[in-house]
Amino acid sequence: MLKNSRHSINIGMLKEDLSISAVVVGLIATMVSYAGPLVIVFQAAQVAHLSDAHLSSWIWAISIGSGITCILLSIWFKAPIITAWSTPGVVLLVSSWSIYSYTDAIGAFIFSAVIITFLGWTGLFEKIMNRIPYSITTAMLAGILLNFGVEVFTSLRNLPELVFPMILCFLIFKRLSPRYTVVITLFLGLLITYFTGNLKTESIDISLVNPIFTAPTFSFDALIGIGIPLCIVTMASQNAPGIGVLRADGYNVPISPLVTTTGIFSILLAPFGSHAINLAAITAAICTGKEAHEDKNKRYIAGISCGLFYLIFGIFGAAMASIFQALPSEFIAVIAGLALFASLSTSLASAMEGTQKESALITFLVTISGISFLGIGAAFWGLVAGILTNTIFQIKFNSFSKKTTEMSNSQKDDS
Template identity: 50%
Template sequence: MEQIAQRSLFADTTLSAVSAGFAAVLVGFASSVAIVLQAANAAGASEAQMVSWIGALGLGMGLTCIGFSWYYRAPVVTAWSTPGAALLATSLSGVSLPEAVGAFLFSALLTLLVGISGAFERIMARVPIPIASAMLAGILLQFGLSIFTSLQVSPLLVGAMFAAYLVGRRWLPRYGIILVLVAGFAVSWLQGEIHTEQLDWSLARLQWVIPEFNFSVLLGVGLPLFIVTMTSQNIPGVATLRASGYPRVPVSPLVGGTGLMSLLLAPFGGFAFNLAAISAAICTGPEAHPDPARRYTAGIAAGVFYLLAGLFGASVVALFAALPQAMIAGVAGLALVGVIGSSLAGATADPDSREAALITLLITASGVSFLGIGAAFWGLAGGLICHWLLARRG
């Protein structure tokens, strides 16, 4: 049986799936690793402990991506909590690193309990597909627009990537993102925009921090970290899976699994893991593989790249920092064009839900934030309220 599974994995793995996994990790790391380092610095972490944070996060994301994607045969991609990192960067002033680790453990325990109880899955089951699709489209819309805002800043680089995308879509649709990556690296290198002088390849070492539990820190840091991660990360993550055609993947084990991984790795710097939305959308779209049943290999590929990123820690951070921002924005936007289109189609397919879905899209795309909670949650909440009111009116 194991040999059959192995043969199936090798047969299902394609270059397009591997490139989608790499693009997901590239976008995930490069877009927010600076926020994670700011959070570690706010907690008073040393340089070695910061490397440990990156190593623990890479290890946790790699293992969960590989494990979930393999077991459920779906492209399940996890991530660190970027809003959580932003919260930590602003709320850990005056908090010791052991106390911060205690808050991480408290947040992880709450996530594990929510996953085990099935409460989160029951809530998400009540979200209509058009509303979930609209929220996903709103989240990803800025990435699509970034293609053309970056084109204004770096016309040659982004223009070459866009041309490669069009060529790929016309003649090599399964390898479109590979061509985009090759074009981006080539033009960036020829323009001298990739700076590798500071690279020093060295392995990361995890450093254990003994946690301390301070009640005020648990409530002031741990509880908000849990709430922000669930509302701003896990809800869009589940919506990504649902809107991409994977409704049968059970939510509770995924949420519980990320909570368990956070419990295990929090003392090393793994402050919060959750389901990914943006990077996951790269692996769940048709660019990863035309057959949805075989896109799970993109999730596994992302996990392998996350493990490598965590293994080399600071070196990978320096590598991502060496890439031009216009290239990263271009890769993200072009990789998500197909997903944005399918999300918009799913959001507007049902005339009865179209107005509520449009409100969800507009709120989410606006980027508004209240009470420290991001636009994805408020877009979902606003859309659900409109859906309920308009359904009652009808």
């Protein structure tokens, strides 16, 4: 039995809360995690001239780290805590890794993870996140998810014989059996993919991984050139949106243990190639919404499921790339987008509630703009823009209120 101050979960409860929808949603989240970001991992490996063995070890490390933390944190807090590897971090490596040795990069990974762990353990990151208004975090989430929803329909241009039946199936079963809508749509899509000849089974090559331990070296240039930027983009572009996803769906779990745990596993797995383990955003939204389960207290099963699939896929390392390359990109885009419909609609509605509509709108627009500055993605700058807007409006309101009070008091004195 695992316990924390709020929850106690045993095997009997796990069996009672188990649902097919949550398990399949966990599988979809894992597929989305590998489908796009893994391609960027391959690009970074080419830049660094890594061997196939080191590449497989890297994929194994980020998969095992994501899997273990998903399972531990989901059970600990009885919430769908989804973790992943830092995709913005991999993008950073694509642009900067070529001038540093592999061992220096490993040292920079550890340095970055130590800073992240410190920010989590001390509670500094949680204090910052607690000051951000709810409407702004939900607007940021809506901005992140919007493109996924749009891609469902843009995919129609390339593969209408697959995409249209999937959309139609989703709409019909959303009306008839909402809980299993994504599950049914997933299997229909796989069947259509197979029978239309779009499944490239000949490219699938399954093999096990032999993890490689690399002793780190610590170069000042690598610590500054990789370590510090990796820490910033991981916290700003991954952990911050990840917290926003959880809160948007009503999971007010403490932030510090989440960040600290992912930071510790990042340190442990860095010598095997892992650049950073962190909270997920897109894949988290798949598991935290109603598609996983109508009862939000039972959606933690999706987090455990996601973690288990991470572990299974990670054992085969680089072979996972061939599996996802066998599926058409339109299939991944559609099933991910449809699974995120509920989270997108909820986020849009929540963002426009209350008195902070302007701040939420600007957060949303900046986030969907896709701008990147100083290596940090649009989600972070959306938060910054929303907070700045909210601050300006608060200052104007307080100033106006003060002047109104002074005028009222002056009129009373005159009378």
